[in-house]
Amino acid sequence: xxxxxxxxxxxxxxxxxxxxxxxxxxxxxxxxxxxxxxxxxxxxxxxxxxxxxxxxxxxxxxxx
Numbered sequence: 001x002x003x004x005x006x007x008x009x010x011x012x013x014x015x016x017x018x019x020x021x022x023x024x025x026x027x028x029x030x031x032x033x034x035x036x037x038x039x040x041x042x043x044x045x046x047x048x049x050x051x052x053x054x055x056x057x058x059x060x061x062x063x064x
Contacts, residue, residue, distance in 0.1 A: 002038045003064040004055055011036055014058045018051060 006014050008027070011034040015023040024037040042048050055061050 002040070002051060002055075004036045004038075005033050005062040005064065006036065006058060007060045008032055008034055010034070010058055010060055014055060014061060017054050017058055020051075 002018075002020075004014060008031060011023070011025050014036060015021075018038065020038050020040050022038075026035045026037075028034070040051075042051075052063055055063060
């Protein structure tokens with residue numbers, strides 16, 4: 001399971017960069033941020049690292 005927080009308006013960009021479905025989105029209480037949860041089976045640690053490297057290309061992303 002991967003969890004990210006992005007500023008409002010960046011969630012589509014993150015989901016497109018990661019090219020993983022489904023991206024479950026939930027807005028923050030103030031609507032300023034969106035949390036994104038992705039459940040995906042990985043077969044190696046290198047795949048996990050690759051996901052975080054891809055996500056880091058989106059401005060303002062926080063990985064949890």
